[in-house]
Amino acid sequence: MSVSVRNVADKAGVSVGTVSNVLNRPEKVAKATVERVTAAIAELGFVRNDAARQLRAGRSRSIGLSVLDIGNPFFTDVARGAEDRARDAGLSVLLANSDEDAARxxxxxxxxxxxxxxxxxxxxVGARPERLESLRRQGTPTVLVDRQTDSSDFSSVAVDDVAGxxxxxxxxxxxGRRRIVFVGGPARIRQVADRLEGAQKAVAEVSDATLDVVLEDSLSVLRGRAAGERLCARPASNRPDAVFAANDLLAMGLLQAFAMLGSIRVPDDVALIGYDDIDFTRASVVPLSSVRQPSHEIGHTAVDLLLRENAEGEDFTHEQFVFQPELVVRESTSDGS
Amino acid sequence: MSVSVRNVADKAGVSVGTVSNVLNRPEKVAKATVERVTAAIAELGFVRNDAARQLRAGRSRSIGLSVLDIGNPFFTDVARGAEDRARDAGLSVLLANSDEDAARxxxxxxxxxxxxxxxxxxxxVGARPERLESLRRQGTPTVLVDRQTDSSDFSSVAVDDVAGxxxxxxxxxxxGRRRIVFVGGPARIRQVADRLEGAQKAVAEVSDATLDVVLEDSLSVLRGRAAGERLCARPASNRPDAVFAANDLLAMGLLQAFAMLGSIRVPDDVALIGYDDIDFTRASVVPLSSVRQPSHEIGHTAVDLLLRENAEGEDFTHEQFVFQPELVVRESTSDGS
DNA sequence: GGCCACTGCTGAAACGATTCATACCTCCCT
DNA sequence: AGGGAGGTATGAATCGTTTCAGCAGTGGCC
Structure with a gap:
């Protein structure tokens, strides 16, 4: 069926070992032989069988990356960062989308x-200590991304979401805003919980400020729009003067609702700030203030940690990277003065 | 090192063949035996080695999906559609991002x-007939996605971009617009060329209408912004009264530029329409008109074709699916009356 | 009793690349 | 001449799963 090293070896008049050497350490093989084998490979259209390679090697040359939402540009940026770094190391990335679903x-x-x-x-998705425990036991090096951990069993790369x-x-x-609403996703998502915690801390420092919490069941544009519609439905006296959305997708949805229903102006009536600073925020109805995370670098660093853990073996001490987020102010929170 | 069927077999007091049967056709094995083997598997923490499985089977149970731009929600939607269908069939999807780069x-x-x-x-990425030819020779069933083909060697799932x-x-x-600008990406991308062709056809039907073509080197928000800035820099007399952007990312960028520089109002001065109808367009400065493609269904159908080609083997006739796009009108092209 | 059918299980062979101990040359040095 | 070193090439063993021909045991039927 498929062409194997055996066929190549026969064609080139060498042994299978030599073909393998040409493939993996050509410097160990005489020049003339390399050429003969290379010619045979080309002629037969030989393609290495990765399964056989892996079987022998015991492990694959791919990194598995599971993200919460592949539709969120923040995660695709992280994926890009990871892939760039992995390429350099001769590895590839398997991208999987959990859609915030633990079963998936x-x-x-x-x-x-x-x-x-x-x-x-x-x-x-959530804390899931039992899952992490089984990963640890299994022995596959694992880096937690966008999530801090106090466990010394794992490395992690995160952004300080409380600070954000x-x-x-x-x-x-x-x-000058005082009546603030936090629009978040399910509390089991750690990012949401942390950002809320930070928000509460800030509110606590100002005596006359209040924080109202609205939780949607996912962090999508659609859910943001729903939340926005509900806010618009409130009597003007009961409306916030500022909204902090747990991510930009929600914020975009809120903005859609405000703009469509027309009853709330941003930032005059309500100031709005999101999180992630995705590319689209600059083109939204009102350019959106946001909290930027170094997404590309997160992916990079995560792969670096994986590579180091792999190189250093047993005596590797797991590291916890924490990046600092950065405030990006645009029109949606301009103070109008 | 790793636990193998051999170990499981020993532990359960059966042969390796039986363990394999428990794994793959439990109905062929006596109930008591199944239980014994299952228990051994659990106790030893046995995990199937996919490489060995693949080696034996001759092929993997993954579908490779290469998209042009993973940052474009259109493609992530296609990917989702493909993954859903693949899951049902017990397959998984390897998502790869070419970033419009042929080498990648x-x-x-x-x-x-x-x-x-x-x-x-x-x-x-582009036509690349030689690449397709080598795929064909290689024998891996391949479906071209978002691209029509007249070759009977491949199935394809596309949207009629000329119609769009x-x-x-x-x-x-x-x-009522007459001086129209088409903002596109590199002409080697077939989607761009086809959409332009459709645009030219429409313009040709109206005697006093003109179509100006601006090509950027990628279909991103950033490039859209650059194009927008250049349009703003034109003297008012030389500006178009409508812009058709080859995708929504470009359109969002154009909108950003128009809004930031403030010299062009949408839709009053310039009407703007994009392509793909991604989720974000509804939340943009001005809700964006667009041409919708059934992205999820495209992914679905592509996997279906793959499965059918696989099931029917030699006598499978490659099929060319062409979906029709759908116009979505929003504020960015409202005629102001 | 002899034959067949059926169920349940066995174990060797196969998949294809890599590794490694071994062997063969040449050349050079003593 | 003998021995060592260095450069090349060999091919059997190995990785872990699946497959399949075949064996044993049981029960039914004539």
Whole structure:
């Protein structure tokens, strides 16, 4: 059926070992032989069988990456960062989308295990300590992405979301807003919980400020729009003067609702700030203030940690990277003065 | 090192063949035996080695999907559609991003070949007949996605982009615009060329209408912004009264530029229409008119074709699916009356 | 009793690349 | 001449799963 090293070897009049050497350490093989083998490979259209290679090697040369939402540009940026770094190291990235669904995440992790991946980058759905424990036992190097951990069993690359939440709401307070609403996703998502915590911290520092919490069941444009419609439906007296959305997708949805229903002007009536600073925010109805995360670098760093863990073996101490977010102020929170 | 069927077999007191049967056709094995083996598997923490499985089977149970731009929500939607369908069939999807770069695409295709993937879904960068030819020779079932083909060697799933381009510009003409600019990406991308062709067809039907073509080197928000800035820099007399952008990312960028520089109002001065109808367009400065493609369904159908080609073997006749796009009118092309 | 059918299980062979101990040359040095 | 070193090439063993021909045991039927 398929052309194998055996066929190449016969054609070139050498042994299979030599073909393998040409493939993997050509410097060990005489020049003339390399040429003969190379010619045979080309002529027969030989393509290495990765399964056989992996079987022998014991592990694959792919990194598994499971993200929460592939429709969120933040995660695709992280994926890009990871892929760039992986390429340099001769590895490839298997991108899997859990869609914030634990069952789906499990499926993907099982698949990664069966594939004996080189390592796993995981943005876990919720805490799921039992899953992490089983990953640890399994021995595949795993880096938690966009999630801090106090466990010394895993490396992690995260952004300080508490600081990000704080900085967003502090900014709203600084421009004089006091009745603030936090629009988030399911509390089981750690990013949401942390950003909320930061928001609460900022509010606590100003005596007459209040924070109202609205939780949607996912962090999508659609859910943001729904939340926005509900806010618009409130009597004007009961409306916030600022909204902090847990990510830009929600913020875009809120903006859509405000713009469509026309009853709330941004930033005059309500100041709005999102999170992630995705590319689209600059083109939204009102350019959106946001909290920027170094997404590309997160992906980079995560792969670096994986590579180091792999190189150093047993005596590798797991590292916890925490990046600082950055406030990006645009029109949606301009103070109008 | 790793636990194998051998170990499980020993533990359960059966042969390796039986363990394999429990894994793959439990109905052929006596109930008590199944239980014993299952228990042994659980106790030892046995995880199937996919490489060995693949080696034996001759091919993997993954579908390779290469997309042009993973940052474009249109493609992630296609990917989602493909993954949903693949899951049902017990397959998984390897998502690869070519970033409109032929070299990268080649790397991914080579990788797919080495992995002996079940099939390939490809949104090719440009025409690249030689690449397609080598895929065909290689024998891996391949479906061209978002690209029509007249070759009977491949199935394809596409949207009629000429019709889409026609319908976008026809709409601009219908609301009374005459000096139209097409902002596209590199002409080697077939989608761009087809949409332009449709646009030209529509313009040709109206005697006093003109079509100006501006080509950027990628279909991104950033490039759209650059194009927008250049349009703003033109003297008012030389400006178009409508712009058709080859995709929504470009359109969003144009909108950003118009809004930031403030010298062009949408739709009053310039009507704007995009392509793809991604989720974000509804939340843009001015809700964006667009041409919708059934992205999810495209992914679905592509996988279906792959499965059928696989099931029917030699006597499978390659099919060319062509979906019709749909015009979505929003504020950015309202005629102001 | 002899034969057949059926169920349940066995274990060797096969998939294809890589590794490694071994062997063969040449050349050079003593 | 003998021995060592260095450069090349060999091919059997190995990785872990699946497949399949075949064996044993049981029960039914004539």
């Amino acid at each position: 995440e499990d499926e993907h992790l099982d698949l990664f295990a069966e594939q004996r991946v080189f390592g796993i980058l995981l943005t876990p 939440g704080y900085m967003a709401v502090k900014h709203l307070l600084d421009i | 695409e080649d790397e991914h295709l080579d990788l797919f070949a080495e992995q002996r993937v079940f099939g390939i879904l490809l949104t090719p 381009g026609y319908m976008a510009v026809k709409h601009l003409l219908d609301i």
